[in-house]
Each structure stands twice: as structure tokens, then as C-alpha cells.
Amino acid sequence: MNIAIVGVGLIGGSIAITLKEKKIAKKIIGVDKSEANIKKALQLGLIDEGMPLEDAVEACEVILLTVPVDAILNLLPGLLDRVTNQVVIDMGSTKERILQVIANHPNRGRVVAAHPMAGTEYSGPEAAVPNLFAGKVMVYVDAMNSDEDAFDIVDTIAEQLDMQTTFMSAHEHDVHTAYVSHISHITSFALALTVLEKEKAQGRIFELAGSGFESTVRLAKSSPDMWTPIFMQNRENVLEVLQEHINQLQHVHDVLRNEDYDAFYKLIKKSNKIRRILK
Amino acid sequence: MNIAIVGVGLIGGSIAITLKEKKIAKKIIGVDKSEANIKKALQLGLIDEGMPLEDAVEACEVILLTVPVDAILNLLPGLLDRVTNQVVIDMGSTKERILQVIANHPNRGRVVAAHPMAGTEYSGPEAAVPNLFAGKVMVYVDAMNSDEDAFDIVDTIAEQLDMQTTFMSAHEHDVHTAYVSHISHITSFALALTVLEKEKAQGRIFELAGSGFESTVRLAKSSPDMWTPIFMQNRENVLEVLQEHINQLQHVHDVLRNEDYDAFYKLIKKSNKIRRILK
Numbered sequence: 001m002n003i004a005i006v007g008v009g010l011i012g013g014s015i016a017i018t019l020k021e022k023k024i025a026k027k028i029i030g031v032d033k034s035e036a037n038i039k040k041a042l043q044l045g046l047i048d049e050g051m052p053l054e055d056a057v058e059a060c061e062v063i064l065l066t067v068p069v070d071a072i073l074n075l076l077p078g079l080l081d082r083v084t085n086q087v088v089i090d091m092g093s094t095k096e097r098i099l100q101v102i103a104n105h106p107n108r109g110r111v112v113a114a115h116p117m118a119g120t121e122y123s124g125p126e127a128a129v130p131n132l133f134a135g136k137v138m139v140y141v142d143a144m145n146s147d148e149d150a151f152d153i154v155d156t157i158a159e160q161l162d163m164q165t166t167f168m169s170a171h172e173h174d175v176h177t178a179y180v181s182h183i184s185h186i187t188s189f190a191l192a193l194t195v196l197e198k199e200k201a202q203g204r205i206f207e208l209a210g211s212g213f214e215s216t217v218r219l220a221k222s223s224p225d226m227w228t229p230i231f232m233q234n235r236e237n238v239l240e241v242l243q244e245h246i247n248q249l250q251h252v253h254d255v256l257r258n259e260d261y262d263a264f265y266k267l268i269k270k271s272n273k274i275r276r277i278l279k
Numbered sequence: 280m281n282i283a284i285v286g287v288g289l290i291g292g293s294i295a296i297t298l299k300e301k302k303i304a305k306k307i308i309g310v311d312k313s314e315a316n317i318k319k320a321l322q323l324g325l326i327d328e329g330m331p332l333e334d335a336v337e338a339c340e341v342i343l344l345t346v347p348v349d350a351i352l353n354l355l356p357g358l359l360d361r362v363t364n365q366v367v368i369d370m371g372s373t374k375e376r377i378l379q380v381i382a383n384h385p386n387r388g389r390v391v392a393a394h395p396m397a398g399t400e401y402s403g404p405e406a407a408v409p410n411l412f413a414g415k416v417m418v419y420v421d422a423m424n425s426d427e428d429a430f431d432i433v434d435t436i437a438e439q440l441d442m443q444t445t446f447m448s449a450h451e452h453d454v455h456t457a458y459v460s461h462i463s464h465i466t467s468f469a470l471a472l473t474v475l476e477k478e479k480a481q482g483r484i485f486e487l488a489g490s491g492f493e494s495t496v497r498l499a500k501s502s503p504d505m506w507t508p509i510f511m512q513n514r515e516n517v518l519e520v521l522q523e524h525i526n527q528l529q530h531v532h533d534v535l536r537n538e539d540y541d542a543f544y545k546l547i548k549k550s551n552k553i554r555r556i557l558k
Binding site (some may be wrong): 004036118119120121137139162166172173175176177179180181183184185186187188189190191192193194195196197198199202204205206208209210211212213214215216217218220221222223224227228231232233235238239241242243244245246248249250252253256257259261264266267268269270271272273274275277278 | 359363396397398399400415416420445451452454455456458459460462463464465466467468469470472473474475476477481483484485486487488489490491492493494495496497498499500501502503504508510511514517518520521522523524525527528529533535536538539543544545546547548549550551552553554556557
């Protein structure tokens with residue numbers, strides 16, 4: 001089958017590598033508003049051909065959407081108007097808004113909403129890597145609204161990518177990602193800004209930066225083009241978790257200001273329970 | 280020469296591996312208030328012998344302090360009373376308070392205050408690993424207060440550990456570590472607590488946790504025995520950076536609440552400047 005990848009960046013490009021390797025795709029067609037990305041993706045051998053979206057829809061059985069979520073929101077309804085029996089895979093990082101706008105579309109069943117919980121802080125076709133998805137979780141969202149044959153094709157691709165799978169509603173997905181992905185990006189952005197400000201005043205501040213700092217700040221390298229629309233679409237959930245996180249930090253601050261080191265010890269001890277989750 | 284390692288955990292144990300490998304130490308003597316740690320360190324071949332501190336001081340030319348900073352603060356003055364020509368290396372993560380209490384000690388010159396900017400979120404002798412320090416920075420603090428021969432011995436050890444070196448005052452050191460190490464731990468503790476709370480209310484929350492979440496939260500596995508004393512001794516600097524960080528997060532919150540996505544985009548873009556620091 002021919003597969004169109006709309007957005008040949010980190011996610012689209014990394015999937016393309018496996019689709020080729022496992023010979024799932026006869027032909028991979030790249031769609032990207034950036035001519036430079038298409039050129040790079042061709043050079044890197046990620047895609048076989050570049051095409052405008054309209055032509056790619058005609059030429060392919062599967063259309064994979066790996067563009068930022070504002071672009072998915074804009075192009076999905078019009079894309080569904082053109083679809084007959086093709087499968088459209090929405091791989092966006094937010095789901096509620098996107099699935100709302102196509103809820104009553106006659107071709108809704110051709111869409112499979114899936115979110116691969118994998119990525120790096122880099123973007124663009126040159127960021128694509130093999131095995132980005134192996135062992136990671138693919139979340140199927142509102143899967144009961146997808147046609148069975150469409151779902152089966154996506155599930156086969158997830159299997160070939162060596163992914164584990166789980167099922168959720170769109171609302172659940174957006175709440176959960178606010179807690180275990182979106183907030184992590186905000187803390188990294190804010191931490192980077194805090195320390196960059198200090199450097200301006202004081203210089204030399206990064207000389208001592210070690211692996212702990214790098215670990216908590218590396219997500220601050222993430223693309224604003226990808227992330228601003230995510231926060232726009234998941235605004236309410238993110239505001240809630242961000243407020244809770246600020247409250248936690250304020251509590252740590254108060255405990256330290258009051259020199260209540262027993263309470264401070266217990267806070268760290270309690271946070272150590274994360275060991276149960278992170279092996 | 281014989282080297283005593285006081286505190287045979289992650290840092291002490293990892294240094295011991297190199298001291299043996301490079302044949303810098305004729306004998307490595309372990310000192311630890313935990314008998315279990317001494318036993319494990321012997322089993323793992325990190326040390327040749329366990330001894331009480333008093334005996335180790337007699338038997339060794341170099342005494343390396345890799346215990347938590349509250350223990351360093353407590354034992355250092357008494358240890359200096361016993362020292363004649365030995366070298367004492369203070370490897371603690373805070374410096375101002377520790378160096379204050381020995382400022383007027385007649386043997387002050389035998390102490391070299393050094394802080395290896397390396398570590399992991401694990402602790403204990405079984406956490407010791409080879410090459411933990413290679414390529415990392417060793418900070419020499421108030422080096423002008425150390426005797427030249429004492430400093431030279433420590434610098435030779437740092438060279439054998441393949442470390443880069445830099446020099447700072449105690450005050451500078453404590454401010455800088457608050458910004459590029461201590462605050463990272465607090466954001467991890469608070470983020471872990473935020474998400475663990477949510478799990479209590481909602482369950483399943485960690486199913487989607489990927490590498491981004493892990494990266495920002497892994498420091499929450501850190502030992503409260505090591506970290507509570509660090510925050511106690513560096514309280515004022517940490518309170519300052521924590522307040523700045525909370526202000527940054529509150530600003531991100533306000534911008535998102537007001538749906539000012541241009542400002543949000545610019546915040547991310549600005550935080551991207553961290554790419555200059557993190558390769």
C-alpha cells in the first residue's frame with residue numbers, strides 16, 4: 001500500500017524509516033508545506049516522492065498526520081471531505097478539540113486517533129531516528145468511533161513499530177498528557193528561563209551544569225511551533241496541573257523558609273515513591 | 280599512598296574504582312557508620328579494609344570525605360584536630376558553612392575543598408560505577424586557603440579521574456549550585472508529588488509517561504539523607520532561586536490563562552536559548 005506522511009519531521013520521518021524497513025509501504029509520499037523539508041526527507045531516503053496533499057490523498061490508501069496540532073485541526077475536515085475509503089491517522093498530541101470538529105463528519109469512521117508516546121526534543125526530518133517507538137505506548141483514542149478495517153490497519157502499523165497499546169477517551173487522554181508530558185515541558189521552559197536570566201546578571205552560571213540540570217532542562221529545546229498549539233488546545237487541563245505544581249513548589253518553599261527540615265525530609269521521601277514508576 | 284574513603288556510597292565508591300584501577304592508592308580504607316555498607320563495599324572490591332575514622336586517620340595519607348554535608352560539618356573540625364600532615368578532601372555539595380567552621384583551624388591548610396559535578400539519582404556502594412567523573416567538572420573552592428602540596432595531590436587525583444577543573448569562592452559555588460543543581464532537584468520532587476497526587480485521585484496516570492516525563496522527574500529518586508542537609512546549608516540561595524522559578528511559572532500560567540499565544544510562543548523561543556548550553 002502507498003502511505004502519505006503529512007509532516008516529514010521527527011515523528012513522521014521516524015515512522016517512515018520503519019515502514020520502509022518492514023516493507024509495509026510500497027511507496028511513501030511526503031507532504032510538507034516546507035519545500036526544504038521535502039528535499040531533506042528525499043535526500044535522507046525517508047520518502048520516495050513529495051506531493052501536494054490533494055494529490056497524495058488520491059495516490060495513497062493511508063494518510064498519516066504528523067504535523068503540529070493546529071495544522072491537524074485546520075486540515076482534517078477538508079481532508080475528510082476528499083476521502084473515500086482511505087485511512088487517516090491523526091497522530092497529534094491533543095485529541096478533544098480535533099475529534100470534536102470531525103465528530104459529525106460522514107467520513108469520521110475513516111479516522112483513527114492515535115498518539116505515540118515517544119519523541120525527543122529535536123525536530124525536522126534530520127531528527128528522525130530508527131526505533132524511536134520500540135517499547136513505547138501507542139494510545140488509541142475513542143477507538144470505537146473508527147471503522148474496524150481502518151483501526152486494524154493502524155494497529156498493524158503499531159505492531160510493526162514494536163509498540164505497546166492502550167485505549168482511552170479523548171478527555172482522559174488530554175488530562176493524562178497534561179500531567180505526564182505537557183507540564184514537564186513547562187517546568188523545563190521555566191527552569192531554562194530562570195537560569196538564563198541569572199546568567200545575564202552573573203555570567204559563568206552554566207560552568208557547573210551537570211547531568212541533573214541537563215535532564216530537567218533538555219525539553220526546553222523543544223520547538224515552539226509544535227508546542228504552542230498543544231498548550232492552546234489543552235489549555236484548561238494544563239492550567240489546572242500547572243496551578244497544582246505551583247502550589248507544590250510554594251509548599252516546598254514555605255517548608256524551607258520555616259526551616260522545618262522534618263517536613264522537608266518527608267517531602268523528598270514521599271516524592272521517592274516515583275521509583276515505583278521509573279525503573 | 281593509603282587513602283581513606285569516609286562514606287562508601289555512590290561518590291566514594293566510584294572514586295575508589297578509579298583509584299584502584301590507576302594504582303594511585305596502595306590501600307583503600309573504607310569508613311562508614313553503616314556496617315552493611317562496609318560489607319558491601321568489601322564484597323564489591325571497592326575497598327581493602329573497613330576501619331573506624333580514628334584508626335583510618337592514623338593509617339592514611341589522604342582522607343576523602345564523601346558523606347552527606349551535615350556529617351561533613353559535624354566531623355571535620357574534630358578530624359582536623361587529629362591531622363598532622365595528611366590531606367583531607369571535602370567533596371561536599373555545599374561549601375560556605377563547612378569552610379566557615381574550620382576557617383580559623385590551625386590545620387585549615389590540609390583541607391582541599393572540591394566538588395565533583397557528577398552523580399546519579401542512586402546511592403549506596405552498589406550505585407558506584409566506573410568513569411562517573413570522566414569529562415565532568417571538579418570545582419576547587421577557596422583553593423588559596425589550601426597548602427600547595429595538599430592541593431597538588433587532589434589535583435593529581437582529579438587528573439586521573441579525567442576531570443576538567445575550575446576555581447571558585449565558596450559563596451560563588453553555593454549560588455551557582457543552587458541554580459544548576461539544587462533547584463533541579465526541587466522541581467523534580469514537586470513534579471513527582473503533583474503527579475503522584477493525581478494518581479491517587481484518578482489512577483492510570485503513569486500509563487502514558489514517556490521519556491520526557493522520566494527526564495524531568497528522575498531526580499525525585501534522590502536520597503533525602505543526602506539532600507535535606509544540602510538544602511539546610513544552602514537555604515538562602517535555594518529560597519531565592521526557588522522564588523524566581525515560581526515567578527517564572529506563574530508568568531507562564533498567566534500568559535496561558537490570558538490566551539496570549541504570541542507571548543507564549545516567545546517564552547518557548549527564549550527558553551530554546553538553552554540549546555547554546557546543552558549540546
